[in-house]
Amino acid sequence: MKQKIRNNFAVIVILLALFFTFLAGCGISVHVPTEKDSQTASSELKVHFIDVGQADSILIMNGSQSMLIDAGNNDDEKLVVDYLKEQGISKLDYVIGTHPHEDHIGGLDAVIDNFAIGQVYLPNVPHTTKTFFDVVEAIRKKDLKITLPMPGTTFNLGEGACTILAPNSDSYEDLNNYSIVIKVEYGDTVFLFTGDAEKESETEMLKKGYDLTADVLKIGHHGSSFSTTEDFLNKVNPQYAVIMCGKGNSYGHPHRETMNRLKNKGIKVYRTDESGTIVCSSDGKNISFNVEPGSYLKERE
Numbered sequence: 001m002k003q004k005i006r007n008n009f010a011v012i013v014i015l016l017a018l019f020f021t022f023l024a025g026c027g028i029s030v031h032v033p034t035e036k037d038s039q040t041a042s043s044e045l046k047v048h049f050i051d052v053g054q055a056d057s058i059l060i061m062n063g064s065q066s067m068l069i070d071a072g073n074n075d076d077e078k079l080v081v082d083y084l085k086e087q088g089i090s091k092l093d094y095v096i097g098t099h100p101h102e103d104h105i106g107g108l109d110a111v112i113d114n115f116a117i118g119q120v121y122l123p124n125v126p127h128t129t130k131t132f133f134d135v136v137e138a139i140r141k142k143d144l145k146i147t148l149p150m151p152g153t154t155f156n157l158g159e160g161a162c163t164i165l166a167p168n169s170d171s172y173e174d175l176n177n178y179s180i181v182i183k184v185e186y187g188d189t190v191f192l193f194t195g196d197a198e199k200e201s202e203t204e205m206l207k208k209g210y211d212l213t214a215d216v217l218k219i220g221h222h223g224s225s226f227s228t229t230e231d232f233l234n235k236v237n238p239q240y241a242v243i244m245c246g247k248g249n250s251y252g253h254p255h256r257e258t259m260n261r262l263k264n265k266g267i268k269v270y271r272t273d274e275s276g277t278i279v280c281s282s283d284g285k286n287i288s289f290n291v292e293p294g295s296y297l298k299e300r301e
């Protein structure tokens, strides 16, 4: 009798394995719940806005999965790698290089070298710098593929759902507008990460009619006045804004116009130049920050 039960069990396991192999063959990704998942199913989504000065690097974690959006300047390599290790990261399921400027992809080669990597997203635009070459070389060395961002495509990050919203054109004059824009939904809460996207890309996203509404907006292009247009801000309608910029940066980021737009709408701002690394948590209903809101002052005031 015992033997029979064991045999039945073996048959079921084999059938399940065949079924999942079939699904995987159809290109359908299969997620088999594990004990670890059930332990973390009610866990929070954590968004770490890592202080890399005048640059971007954002780590998003939920359950056993993680995504890194940008990796700071070349000089931030060690800082970013160490920070990820401190968070217990050994694998990044998604790595996004929003666009090929150094302050976004500078540390990406070291990140790719130091961690197991799932998918790498880069926009379809080459750059002639050594920084860009280093990233492509790191990808090649690990035999990874570059996934191009197709607006409207979605993927899961733990219990979170990610949607790519930009870039929406094949070519732009300004490299910033190639920025990959990603919306992350977790329960009832929504985050929008815009890289250095400027007015042109914001206008395209509005025209496409995407649902841009978000609770937390990572302000585009370090608070530059060429991003975060009134129309875009009205549509996103965030409660919170996060600005990633360096203290005393030579661009004068964040610009006064941007800060005024945020202030006039009563949007709480969090700034890496004032608070250092900012960690934001969502339980699916409520959002909290590890620091107090920052000021509406422009740089050098």
Ligand SMILES: [Zn+2]
Pocket: 055, 056, 101, 103, 104, 196, 221, 222
């Ligand atoms: Zn930038």
